[in-house]
Amino acid sequence: MRVDRLWLTDFRSYASAELQLAPGLTAVVGANGEGKTNLVEAIVFLATLGSFRGAPNDALVRLGAHQAVVRAEGERDGRALLIEAELAAGGRSRVLVNRQRLARTRDLLGALRVTVFAPDDLELVKGGPAERRRYLDDLLVAVDPRHDRTRSDLDRVLRQRNALLKQVGGRLDPDAAATLDVWDTRLATAGAALGRARRELVANLAPLLGSAYDAVASEAAEVHIVHASEWLDQGYAEVLAEGRAADVRRGLTLIGPHRDDVELSIGPMPARTHVSQGEQRSLAFALRMAGHTLVTAEVGSPPVLVLDDVFSELDSGRSDSLLEALPIGQTILTTAGRLPPGARPQLTVRVAGGDLTTDSPGVPPVGTA
Amino acid sequence: MSVYTGAVQDLIDELGRLPGVGPKSAQRIAFHLLKIPTVDAVRLARAITEAKERVTFCERCFNLAEGTLCGICSDDRREPHVLCVVEESRDIVAVERTREYRGRYHVLQGAISPIEGIGPDQLKVKELLARIDPEGVTEVILCTNPNIEGEATAMYLGRLLSPLGLTVTRIASGLPVGGDLEYADELTLGRALEGRRSFDS
Ligand SMILES: Nc1ncnc2c1ncn2[C@@H]1O[C@H](COP(=O)(O)OP(=O)(O)OP(=O)(O)O)[C@@H](O)[C@H]1O
Ligand SMILES: [Mg+2]
Ligand SMILES: [Zn+2]
Numbered sequence: 001m002r003v004d005r006l007w008l009t010d011f012r013s014y015a016s017a018e019l020q021l022a023p024g025l026t027a028v029v030g031a032n033g034e035g036k037t038n039l040v041e042a043i044v045f046l047a048t049l050g051s052f053r054g055a056p057n058d059a060l061v062r063l064g065a066h067q068a069v070v071r072a073e074g075e076r077d078g079r080a081l082l083i084e085a086e087l088a089a090g091g092r093s094r095v096l097v098n099r100q101r102l103a104r105t106r107d108l109l110g111a112l113r114v115t116v117f118a119p120d121d122l123e124l125v126k127g128g129p130a131e132r133r134r135y136l137d138d139l140l141v142a143v144d145p146r147h148d149r150t151r152s153d154l155d156r157v158l159r160q161r162n163a164l165l166k167q168v169g170g171r172l173d174p175d176a177a178a179t180l181d182v183w184d185t186r187l188a189t190a191g192a193a194l195g196r197a198r199r200e201l202v203a204n205l206a207p208l209l210g211s212a213y214d215a216v217a218s219e220a221a222e223v224h225i226v227h228a229s230e231w232l233d234q235g236y237a238e239v240l241a242e243g244r245a246a247d248v249r250r251g252l253t254l255i256g257p258h259r260d261d262v263e264l265s266i267g268p269m270p271a272r273t274h275v276s277q278g279e280q281r282s283l284a285f286a287l288r289m290a291g292h293t294l295v296t297a298e299v300g301s302p303p304v305l306v307l308d309d310v311f312s313e314l315d316s317g318r319s320d321s322l323l324e325a326l327p328i329g330q331t332i333l334t335t336a337g338r339l340p341p342g343a344r345p346q347l348t349v350r351v352a353g354g355d356l357t358t359d360s361p362g363v364p365p366v367g368t369a
Numbered sequence: 370m371s372v373y374t375g376a377v378q379d380l381i382d383e384l385g386r387l388p389g390v391g392p393k394s395a396q397r398i399a400f401h402l403l404k405i406p407t408v409d410a411v412r413l414a415r416a417i418t419e420a421k422e423r424v425t426f427c428e429r430c431f432n433l434a435e436g437t438l439c440g441i442c443s444d445d446r447r448e449p450h451v452l453c454v455v456e457e458s459r460d461i462v463a464v465e466r467t468r469e470y471r472g473r474y475h476v477l478q479g480a481i482s483p484i485e486g487i488g489p490d491q492l493k494v495k496e497l498l499a500r501i502d503p504e505g506v507t508e509v510i511l512c513t514n515p516n517i518e519g520e521a522t523a524m525y526l527g528r529l530l531s532p533l534g535l536t537v538t539r540i541a542s543g544l545p546v547g548g549d550l551e552y553a554d555e556l557t558l559g560r561a562l563e564g565r566r567s568f569d570s
Contacts (some may be wrong), residue, residue, distance in 0.1 A: 156517045163483035179481065179488055182525045184516070 001113055001301050002082075002330050003074040010065035011045075011053040011087075012038035019356055021332060023061040024344035028334040030351030040116075040306045042070045043332065045303075046083045049093050053120070055278040055333050061089045063305070076111070077301065083112055110145050113118070113303035117285055117310060124287055125271050125280040129261035136198050136227075136262060139205075139291045143298045147197060154190040158258060161187055166251045172244075187256070188237035191298055194257045195232040201294075202227040202262065208290035213266075214317050215289070216324035218280045226263040281314065285322070292327060302329030311335050377403070431476040431493050433458045441474060446538070448472045450507045453528060454497065456480050456514055464512060469562045472508075475500065480518040483523055489525065497526070501533060508536040510565055515540075538565040 003021050008014045015034045028036045037053070041060070044052045053062060056133075061068040068087045075081055084096045095102050097111045123131050140147040161183040168176045205223050213223045231239040236256065243255050264271040264283060271283055296302040305326075309335060311319045320342040340344070350357045373381065374516070377399060386393035402410050427439035434440070441447055441461070451472030455461055461474050477492045500506060509530055514520035524541050530537045540562055 153517060157521075160483050160517065160521070164488075167483060167486070175489065178528070179483075179525060182521050182528070183483075186521055186523060270508075336463070 001074070003071045003072045003078050003112070003304055005044060005071075006039075008039075008042050009069040010062040011042050011070055012060060013354060014038065015065075015191060015354070016060060017354075017356055019349060020347065020358060021330070022360070024128075025343075025345045026332045026347045026349060027332075027339055027343060027345035028059075028235065028332065028349045028351060029070055030336065033337050034351040035354065036303070036336070036351050037118075037308055039349075039356075040308055040332055040334060042307060043304065044116055045070055045087075046072050046085055046095075046271070047108075047114040049085065049108060051120060052116045052306075056090060057087055057093065060087055060218065063093065065089065072112070074112070075356035077272075081112070086223045100288055106225065108319055110299075112304055113299065114347075115288060115295070115303045116306045116308065118308040119287040119312065121284040121288060122277075123283055124284045125264060128143060129259070132264075133258075133260055135287065135291070136201060137194075139294070140197050142295045142303070150197060152188070153366070154187075157183065157186045158253060158256070159188045161193060161253055163253075165253065168248060168251075169224060169335040170251065171246050184240045184244075184346055186236065188235075188240060189255070191236045192232075192256045195229055195236070195260070196369040198257070198260065199227050199232065201231070204294055205290050210292045212289040212293065213282060215287035216314065216322050217279070218287055218315075218317055221266050222263045223283065223286065224263075228263045230259075230260040231257075255296050272329065277320075278315070281299055282314060282318065285310070285314075289327070296327065296329070302327060305329060305331040305350050307331065307333040309336065311337060313341060316340060408528040418424050419461070424474075430474045431478055431496070432460075432461055432474055444469075450505055451510065452497075452500070452504075453510045453512050455512045456522070460512065460514075461497065463558055466560050467562060470510075473504075473511075477522065478515070480513055482518045492522075494526070494529070500527070501530075501535065506535065508538065509539065510562070511539045512562075534566070536567065538567055540565050 001021055004023075006021065008017045008019075010016075017039075019187075030036050041051055041053065045060065050057065069085070071084045073080070073082055076272055080098070081082055084099075086095075087093045095108055097212065102108055114324050124135055128311075136153050137147075141151065148337075152196070161180070164176070164180060164183060168180075172180065202225055204293045209225050214220045239255055239259065240253075247253055264287075266275050266279055266283065269275050271280060275283075284369050292303060292305060295349060312335070314322060319340040323340060323342045325342075333345075339348075347358055347360045350359075374505060380399045381392075381395045381404065384390055384398050385392055386479050387395075389509060390398070402413070408452045423434075423435050426431050427434035427442055428437045429442045431438060432441060433440040433449050435440075436443075437473045452475050453472055454475045454479050455464065455478060456479060458476055459474075460491060461476070464474075475493065475497050477494065477497070479487050479492050481487060481492070509526075511523040511526055527539065
């Protein structure tokens with residue numbers, strides 16, 4: 001999977017821009033606020049139809065413009081790939097893959113896969129369980145797009161059950177109980193499917209996480225990852241039955257996959273509360289890289305790896321080990337500072353005053369070799 | 370944002386209330402209606418009024434009907450002991466297209482969905498139970514949509530009906546999961562009807 005060329009129209013700060021990317025490492029350099037993240041955000045948008053920075057789609061359209069257009073040419077499984085996306089200022093988007101209109105955005109999953117590491121990812125380690133659940137579930141979908149359904153089913157059933165619990169207002173008459181029985185059965189099935197998938201994923205991630213951490217950490221350490229779920233072993237149906245009185249009283253489903261966590265630790269230290277900020281950063285990076293390796297193995301080809309501002313997060317020793325440990329495939333990294341001496345990008349893109357200039361030290365650009 | 374004069378804006382607003390019609394389409398349809406010959410517009414208006422006056426719900430199955438019973442309930446060639454339970458009248462059209470089914474129907478007029486405030490009481494569930502004995506129903510086919518709410522509704526009805534000693538079946542998968550019956554092609558839906566399986570609640 002590869003993006004060779006990218007065209008932007010009215011996307012973020014770019015009125016119009018064209019960019020060539022290397023099959024291996026491309027470095028995007030420029031001062032703060034010049035538009036480096038905007039560039040990689042466009043690539044990620046083609047894969048997810050959203051902003052990895054959590055910005056609403058509106059924010060992606062250049063101020064004053066009606067719609068943004070992002071177009072990319074590349075390769076997937078040895079075939080040419082063309083993705084074109086239009087995003088109206090009102091927020092609706094339209095995508096064509098190889099000139100075919102997609103019926104549902106779900107169909108986009110897998111057309112282009114990306115792994116993104118960005119400064120905000122520190123929250124994976126420092127933040128609440130919701131961040132880590134999203135990490136797991138996004139990875140589930142990346143590994144197998146069918147899990148998009150596992151996830152949305154669970155969401156929907158849970159919302160239905162909670163709506164019913166709220167409506168009964170603390171008292172469950174036999175009619176409401178019969179309806180609740182049905183939602184419990186549906187929830188038990190949907191929950192177990194998601195819970196089992198998460199557990200299996202964490203088991204597959206564990207060994208990868210250890211080596212990914214060692215690759216960037218200053219010293220090797222035992223890194224642990226555990227899927228913490230208080231209902232999965234007992235069986236969700238039974239747990240729901242036992243917890244029914246409490247759920248009815250609170251008008252809410254108190255136990256389930258929506259409360260799972262992923263516990264991370266370095267040696268004996270819980271990573272969220274006990275380890276240094278530098279170690280937390282390395283661990284967040286390791287989580288992304290472990291996911292990247294897993295998806296590469298499951299899908300058979302590496303996603304496009306986007307590293308936004310990694311070096312501001314790591315000291316020079318860690319930066320060098322990161323560059324040495326870069327996986328095969330395409331990588332695009334951005335930096336506001338100097339590239340570490342160990343960096344050997346095939347292309348360097350300089351962003352200044354809204355203009356992009358590319359220099360390729362000795363490597364012929366794609367397509368003209 | 371009413372940029373149009375009273376009557377035009379009223380028309381746009383009314384059209385915009387229709388299912389699947391957004392503000393842009395409402396505007397387009399309104400301008401279309403204003404452009405076409407008056408007789409054509411009046412014919413449409415009359416069709417709506419007459420349908421509203423003449424069409425009611427079938428007393429027995431809650432399908433659309435002109436008169437007390439719908440076309441299917443008043444057709445005595447239909448097998449009276451088998452009921453196919455659907456969410457909406459339009460689903461009957463989908464099942465009829467398959468030409469696989471010779472029994473009668475029961476239209477729930479929705480599916481269980483607490484989010485929308487719809488429980489069994491808001492659906493024609495009691496009315497379904499009331500039909501079983503008098504009509505000598507021996508088999509009920511649960512033909513609700515293969516999405517979250519449709520599956521939950523089928524499960525609810527299955528649990529309600531199974532103890533009554535009926536054969537309760539659910540249409541087989543093969544239908545796109547999460548989809549709507551009305552969009553299923555007749556071959557797929559026909560196979561799903563044929564391959565219906567006994568309902569395990
Ligand atoms: N919708 C938009 N329309 C116009 N300009 C925008 C829009 N969204 C963001 N910008 C501009 O883009 C700039 C930010 O670009 P970006 O985040 O890519 O910077 P960066 O090069 O990554 O900087 P840093 O090194 O600080 O991370 C901001 O200065 C902002 O003015
Ligand atoms: Mg940036
Ligand atoms: Zn009828």
